[in-house]
Amino acid sequence: MASLIAENLTYSYSRQSHLVLDEVSVELKPGTMTALVGPNGAGKSTLLGLLQGRSKPNKGEITIDGHPLFDSRSQVALMPQRGRLNWNFPITVEGLVSLGRVNHSRSTCCELEAALQRVGISDLANRRLDSLSGGQQQRALLAKTLMTPSKIILLDEPCSALDPPAREDFLLIIRQLADAGLSLFISSHDWGISLNAYDKVVALDKHVLASGTPEVVKEKLDSFSCMHSSYCRA
């Protein structure tokens, strides 16, 4: 079990460029699913990069159970956007998942089997990656992420290319992971009924517009008089 607290994160790509994140604070608790919503360019992927320790904030602090992030980076794992992967690479699901521990240690077959079972694709272990549906590919990528010993999992738009049934299935799987004690922080473009699947929502547009339960966040954003059209409910 691990809690992540990020306080007043400010970030820009260079000193001259404008701020990508401005005084952003987030708390991720064990056993919870938190959605990170915002329009394109809101800074969602940048925030995930900071929380992963991939880049350092200009200002602010990130701690895990009170320790600085850079002392416990192995506690955080990122499931990247699907566009980052070469899906035509000749590899099976088993091969992909086993790469999850490539620099940590040799994975045992039990660990591999457990990761595949957790996402419900044990029967697809020997299938080539490019022969799977989009939903199955995302599950395989999640299984690779679960091979790390991390307790905090960041997911960068995992449902973006999924149809509604596949999206629901995926949300069910990550709910089970949260129930098992993991902290999940999921960036998403969704702004609708599917947000109700989360315990908490953080609405971001360079700074935190609203944070809380899905109902609270929706109410707050509605009261902004639809300043941000992408947040307006139809």
Added chain:
Amino acid sequence: MLNVYSTLETWWLIPFCVILLTGILCPAMGTILITHKRLLQVNLISHCVLPGLVLAVALGVSPSIGGVFSGLFGSLAAEALTNKKNENYEAIMNTILASSLGLGVLLIPLLGIRIDLESVLFGDLLTANLGDLSRTIISFLVFISLILFGYEKLVHIGLDQEGASDSGIKVSYLNLLLGLTSALVIVSSMSAIGVILVIALLSAPALLGLQQAPSLRVAMVRSAIFGSLISVLGFLLAIAFNMSPGPLVAVLCILLIGLLPRKRNN
């Protein structure tokens, strides 16, 4: 007298070994390059080989060493262009590629040296000697070492370069090693198929080998089998019809492209 007869009877042995090893090595290397989307960069390396080779001859150094160094320079240029994600990088790379070849051709009269340009660019397999064979064997050993020590890392980089970097793999170091090995493979295939036509042997068998392959390893083995078959076939046909083996092997590679399954449009 007996020695002359035995030489006459075995003249084909060294060219055969060279083309067989090249037919295995190039497609195996090409499989990695295609999956890493680096084939254009390798085309640049192959065109960059000539200026270094010419300079090496002028300086009295082994042409292979000069070729590898200028090939490596091409690899570094390609790496820098790719890393900068310049939107015009394909156009820039193609310009460097043609300019390097032009520079090599210009250097020959400027330095007052004699080089059989045709055999460098398109191969001269039937005159291959022990030096050519040992160069091919060295490249083969370097390639095998790369696979033995870096296979998993190469798989991770080919699949997800950023993810590989995040998990602690030194991506730029491995990409440099890949560039160096590519330069070695290209220079070693100079006598068999030539530094320009080698692209056909790097690409066509690999495309076929990659079809439905469950792993990079299996794809490399399949590509090497297709590549060695097409190379030996080219060698035999060249002898039978008194043709140049390098261009013939390159033309035969088209047959492999014809064997690729067509994607159905739904």
